[in-house]
Amino acid sequence: MIEFSFIPLFTWLVSLLAVPAILLCRKKPDVREGVTFLAAFLKLGMVFMMLPLIRDGKILHFRFGEILPGIPIEFRVDGLGILFALVASSLWILTTLYSVGYMRGLKEHDQTRFFAYFAISLSATIGVAFAGNLLTLYIFYEILSLSTYPLVIHHGDKEARTGGRTYLSHLLGTSVAFVLPAMIYCYWKSGTDINFTEGAFLDGKIGSSDGLIVLLAFTLGFAKSGLMPFHSWLPNAMVAPTPVSALLHAVAVVKVGVFCVLRIFTGVFDTDFLQKLNVGTVITYIAAFTIIVSSLIALTQDNLKRRLAFSTIGQLAYIVLGVSFLSSNGVTGSVMHIAMHAFGKITLFFCAGAIFVASGKKYISQMVGLGKQMPITMIAFLIGSLSIIGLPPFGGAWSKWYLFLGALDANQTAMVIVLVISSLLNIAYLLPIPVNALFRSPSQKDGKDSDSGIKEAPLACLIPLCITALAGLLFFLFPGLGFELAQLITK
Amino acid sequence: MDPIIATFIEDNIVPKFNYWIYVILMMIGLYAMITKNNLMKKLIGMAIFQTAIILFYVSIGVKDTAGIPIISHHGSEHHQGATVHSESGSSSEEVSPVKVKNNTIDKDKYANPLPHVLMLTAIVVGVSTLGLALAISQKIFKSFGTLEEDEILNKLRPGSHD
Amino acid sequence: MTEHFPVLILLVPLFGALIVVLLGKERPNQCWMTSLISLGISSIISLFTVVAVLADKFQTIRYRMGGWPESNGYEVGIELRVDILAALVVFAVTFVGFVNTIYSKTRAETEVQGKVSFFYALIQLLIVGLCGIVMTNDAFNLYVLIEITSLTSYALIAMGNRRAALSSFNYVIMGTIGASFYLLGVGYLYIKTGTLNIDDIRMVLGNNNLWEHQSIIVAFIFIMLGLWTKMAFFPLHGWLPNAYAYAPSMTGTFMAPLMTKVMVYVMIRVMVWLFGNEFVYSGQHVWGELVIWMSVIAIVAGSLLALARTDIKKMLTYLIVAEVGYMVGGAWLGNVTGQAGAFYHILSDAAMTFCLFIAASIIVLRVGDSRVNAFDNLFRKMPLTMIGFTVGALSMIGLPPTCGFFSKWYLISGGIEAGQWEYVCALIFSSLVNAVIFFRIFERAYFGQITEVKEDFVPFDSDANPETAIKEVPWSMLFPLFIASGFVLLVGIMNRTLFEWIQTALKMVNT
Structure with a gap:
């Protein structure tokens, strides 16, 4: 069922490799956007390559090597991940097309920076979608917060900066304050195993009251999901240029938030186990x-x-x-x-x-x-x-x-x-x-x-x-x- | 005198008077270092403070009826090291782990030399600290024209970013 | 040859210092070259020592100074002992010293004009002292070495401007109090045990079951107070911020990452090897809980004080105060994870503080302003410097894959394992405050000031146009910054290996 594959790696890498190319072509906007398109199409193509395999019930995985005892940095592509990757990568193509029209139409400044950070954000999104364990998920989640920050404050005026501050303080603050300790607690509680495998790793290893606290910490800590009371970053992030709002704040970033919540419910706990914990x-x-x-x-x-x-x-x-x-x-x-x-x-x-x-x-x-x-x-x-x-x-x-x-x-x-x-x-x-x-x-x-x-x-x-x-x-x-x-x- | 105080003095102060002296000296020094305004007085406090600790060390090497730790009789090299052995089960009253047999060195006749040796080093350290501190206070005096701490701080205030 | 490594690490810079003094102040270049070579050799030897210890399955290297044999199971002479922990710290000390010497090349000639030879001599003596502290196995010798490092650092700090002299004076006072307390504690230990060798003291304490004796408890408290003063554990931190902020920049970049960290190492060593876990963490003493709370206060207070500063270097020094809180708390959690986490943090904190201090020094030098507005638009003007600064800052905040994230991971794991939630909360709080501190800077560095009217500042080169005057510094300063930021990442990526080594060493003594 589980199959080793390089495709998840390449899918993740292709938008990352586009970044230096985008930076190099900063003098020629047409080539620069061409690079973005190329990367976007390649990414979508690779997602489509994986799709039939996943539909057959296979799970693709790629591992970089252990970074903490028992936790590798690992990609693991399953149904949920491929669906999300499909949505994100197909919409990236459309958004790129749209961005070209929007940014040129408004004669925005620093377009190179814009496209470069956009590509990094997409890589981080794919990283979250394919994350094989909680730590990988967390790392890409944080990279996504950081790489979208310059996009939010793209205009650089006072309003943008205030919005950017709210954005970063909410996303970074909640993830460090809630997710990180909850993750370490899981790591400790489950005996150094926080990998998403068949069956959730915390299944049956935690009591009801602890379970509630951990669940709450995760659900609220992934503040990208916009649950109240940590929702106010989202309206504030609307100061960003509209393509950013469109792809990131309607699709990638917020969906990463709910995707993480889904992973918590299905991969960390288990819906049956949560029912038992009530x-x-x-x-x-x-x-x-x-x-x-x-x-x-x-x-x-x-x-x-x-x-x-x-x-x-x-x-x-x-x-x-x-x-x-x-x-x-x-x-x-x-x-x-x-x-x-x-x-x-x-x-x-x-x-x-x-x-x-x-x-x-x-x-x-x-x-x-x-x-x-x-x-x-x-x-x-x-x-x-x-x-x-x-x-x-x-x-x-x-x-x-x-x-x-x-x-x-x-x-x-x-x-x-x-x-x-x-x-x-x-x-x-x-x-x-x-x-x-x-x-x-x-x-x-x-x-x-x-x-x-x-x-x-x-x-x-x-x-x-x-x-x-x-x-x-x-x-x-x-x-x-x-x-x-x-x-x-x-x- | 109140009998309670009398017994307290008899039990705790008289037999342990060396500790009391060092503690009192140390507190005087510490007081001067922390509260005095004049940098020179602080240094005097520091000297007292360090001397108190030296006194403490020296006093723990002392034994009643013991003399200086120099082996005077012949054949001293014969005894060195070879016969001195330590006793792992030594009681808490003992000053040194060195237990000496009757036919060699009588440890009760000699004061423990090690604390004195340590203090030679500590004195050197103390002197160099003092010397360095004096040099620094000279530099302070040259640039501020005073050694009073509050005056120095006043002079610093306008230009400081704090 | 191999068996003489521990003493060679000490001797090479010691003779280097003598040669530098003999060369005299007329030949700054030769002085620089000499200390570069001596520290280079020293760090290579210490790297070999790390390898030697690893090759020998974590076997501790013991070296008797002067070849005094033991007598009846007790050490007579002074002993050097190097296990993997000591080897790692010694490598950190000598390597930071080496890299910092590269950085000093251009700075020393302007900042300590006419005293270049003394500067290089003192910095090498300081490294001798620090390495000695780490390696010695003799409690009194440790005191002397602590004082050697202190004396040299007083002098190094006092080489700065007039404020530095005053800060150095305060440091003398506080440092002497700290060292004297340590000496007192050693005195009490000597009264009870009659020996000064750390392993022997432990043995005598154990064999005679002296753990609960009042003198031992008093000795422990004195030693801890002394070490806390030396490592600037809140509220005994008063001397540190001014001393490190006003010292000549190449002195600050060396001392900030190392001095407090080596003292934390000594504290762990005293706790684990001299007194032993069963004494320190036995439930009978109130101090376990108390010290954790003190470290919580240190972390929170250090972070908040840093937040309140507008001066970059001052801010960084208060962050050191908070980081010391991390390590003290971790060491006192009472489990191997916490201890090893604290130890890992010694290495990672050394790397990131080094990185940040070099970056801050470069920026203060170039912009001529030590306040946060020095950072305006720096991402455009000095991108390379800012990359280095960013790596250090992200590590301070604790974001992967920098080493700061992993040390926080281990420390929080230790806190959870020990059930000390207040410590976990404090760590997270500090991360958040650090995030605020550094993103405040990033925002300015990215976009400059919001207001149209710029505050007038004096650029480094006042003749030139202020817009072009702020540019990258020479490679002799950028190169050390990149090595430091490289190490921030390297220590992070290698965390699993390092942590396993540390844990193995700590478990060996616990069993």
């Missing part, structure tokens, strides 16, 4: 609280990117909620939601960026009637919203469906109600934006003159968002792959 409900309630509160906050935000950020917090909490049901349907729902939300949310961010590039508008109240000038963008926005809300015929419907099933399996009627209410809230904060833009004309006060010159964003921005919106539709029709991979870890 500690899942605490996480359930934290997640439910986060869903409702973040949705309510999202309603009040006028800055489009901030509203999307709070929406992301809520959607991430769905994923954590699904896992915390400790049932296979819940976990399936969570795994599916990682992919569905990724495509949905990146569409919305791409649209937000496209609107900003084309019209310079950041606030929702200014966007009334914008559908006339930017119909494609707004229709894509509508599709993305519907997918996130979870309405058929879009991919989000599947994951929502399984989350409902998970809640019923766990006999959590209260959570069914939470899911219903939150879906209504999703509608309330997402749908008005495209609907107002498409079907209402702007109020007279704004004056039509200011909007008349606005056209659709550059093609490089437009193509990616159309692709991701279409993907949302395709996922509804062909959800098979997602199920398959999700089932690999739930059985």
Whole structure:
């Protein structure tokens, strides 16, 4: 079953090797972006090479050598990892295309630095996805925090720095304060074994109260998952350029957070073992609280990117909620939601960026009637919203469906109600934006003159968002792959 | 005098007077080193402090009725090392592990020389510390024009970043 | 030849120091070359010693000075003993000395003008003293060597400006108190045991079951107080920040990484070899819990004091105070993991402090400002220096794969094993504070000041344009920085091997 392979290494390495090339080509932007594209396609290609093997039930692994007694730095590719890698690497291509349009459209400074750190971040994301043990996971998690920091403070002004400080202090602070001691505790408790193998390593080795503390430390410590009360880095990180917000804060970084939580539930503990300890409900309630509160906050935000950020917090909490049901349907729902939300949310961010590039508008109240000038963008926005809300015929419907099933399996009627209410809230904060833009004309006060010159964003921005919106539709029709991979870890 | 105090003096101070003296001297020295404002007085305190410890060491080498540890009778090289052996089970009252048989050296007649030897080194160390400290205080005096600590600190204040 | 290695490590720099004095101050280049060669030889020998100990399955090398034979199971003369721990620390000392001498090349001629020969002589004597401290097996000899290092370091610090002289004076006072307390403790031990050889004292204590005797307890407390003063364990740290911050830069870069660390080594040695674990960690004494709490206070206070500083070097010196807290706490946890973690931290802290101090000295020298705003835009102006600084800083924060992460890993493991959660919390707190401290600097180094109006500062070369004056320093200073940062990574990557060696040595004495 477990097979040694170099492909995980190369998948991880390819974006890292792109960094020196990007730096060398800093004088020739076209070559530089070419290098990024090349790396992105190679990465996706290698993920696709691994995919059939994983679907056959194999597990690929690559080990660098032991770094601490009993703990190697190790890559181990399983269903969950490959799904996440697939999402991240395919969206990297689209985001690169989008970034080219966005960064050039706005004539941003330090584009080389931007692309270089972007590539490092992607490597770190793949590192997390393929991590074979807790330490490897932790190391790449930290590298991801550090390498995205320069992207967040890209503008270098006061607002960006404040955002960057919140960003780093939350992510680094929680991981050092909670994850590190919890990891060492596991290491000590499980007898120097913190490798993710068949069956979780902490299974049966820890008591109920200790288990709860460790579980809480991990779940809150991986603050990239945006669970309250450590969520505020995410809205603050919206000062970054939009491609960063799109890929990192809708896909890579936040998904790394929930991915880590999934790993904790399935690889460190075990859903059955957690059921025995009876500690899942605490996480359930934290997640439910986060869903409702973040949705309510999202309603009040006028800055489009901030509203999307709070929406992301809520959607991430769905994923954590699904896992915390400790049932296979819940976990399936969570795994599916990682992919569905990724495509949905990146569409919305791409649209937000496209609107900003084309019209310079950041606030929702200014966007009334914008559908006339930017119909494609707004229709894509509508599709993305519907997918996130979870309405058929879009991919989000599947994951929502399984989350409902998970809640019923766990006999959590209260959570069914939470899911219903939150879906209504999703509608309330997402749908008005495209609907107002498409079907209402702007109020007279704004004056039509200011909007008349606005056209659709550059093609490089437009193509990616159309692709991701279409993907949302395709996922509804062909959800098979997602199920398959999700089932690999739930059985 | 209160009988309790009297017994305390009799039991704890008189037989252990050397310790009391060194502790008192040491405390005087420590007091001067920590509280005095004048750097020179601090150094005087330091000298007292170090001397107190030297006294302590010297006093532990002393035995009643013992003389200087020089072997006067003939054939001394015959006895050295070969007959001196240690006793691992020595009681806590003993000063030295060296136990000497009757036919060779009578250890009670000789004071223990080792603490004195150690103190020769300690004195050298003490003197060099003192000399160095004096040299440093000269440098301080040259650049500040005073040896009072508070005045020096006042002179430093305007330019300091602290 | 091999059996004489321990004494050769000492003799080579000792004669180097004499030669340097004889060469005189007229020939600074020859002085530099002499000390470079002598320290180079010394560090090569100590590297061979490490190899020799490893090749001999961790067998301790014992060397009788002057060839005095033992008499009836007791050592008469002074003995040098080198196990793997001592060999590693000696290598760290001599190698840091060697690299620091490269760094001193250009600095010594400007910072201690006219006293170059004395500087090189003193620094070599200091290294002799430090190596002697690590290797000697004689409690009184240890005192003398401690005083030799102290005397040389007083003089080295006093070579700086007028503030340095005052700091050195305070150091003299505190250092003498510390050393005297140590001497007193040795006196009490001598009263009870009649011997000064560390192994023999342990043997006599064990054979006669003197553990619970008051004199031994008093001796232990005195020795600990003395060593804590010498290693600047909070609240006995008062002398350290000023002394290291105002000393000539090449003195600071040598002493900051080594002096306190060697004292921590002595403390571990006294605890494990002289008194023994069963005495130190026996539940009958209150000190176990107390010292852990003291180290917690030291870590927290050191970190917070560092956070409050705007002067870079001062900030780093307070970080040393916090790091000393790490090591004391680790050594007192009462398990081998903690002890070995504390010992591993000696090596890793030496590497990272060396790295940070060199980087800070270079930056202060180039920018001419010792405050945090010296770092404005330095990633653009001095990228190589900043890379070195970043490696050291990440290690201080404790991020993998730098050695700081692994030492924290082992120390936290020890804390969890001992159930001392307050210590674990303190370590994590300190990591977080370090993160704040260093990212504050990184942010400035990356983007410069936010405000448009720059504070006026005096650049290093005031004639030149301030924008171009701040550039990379010569290779004689950058090279040591890169070696240091290389070692930060190397010690980190090799942590498993090093930790196994340390654990083996510590387990050998415990059984």
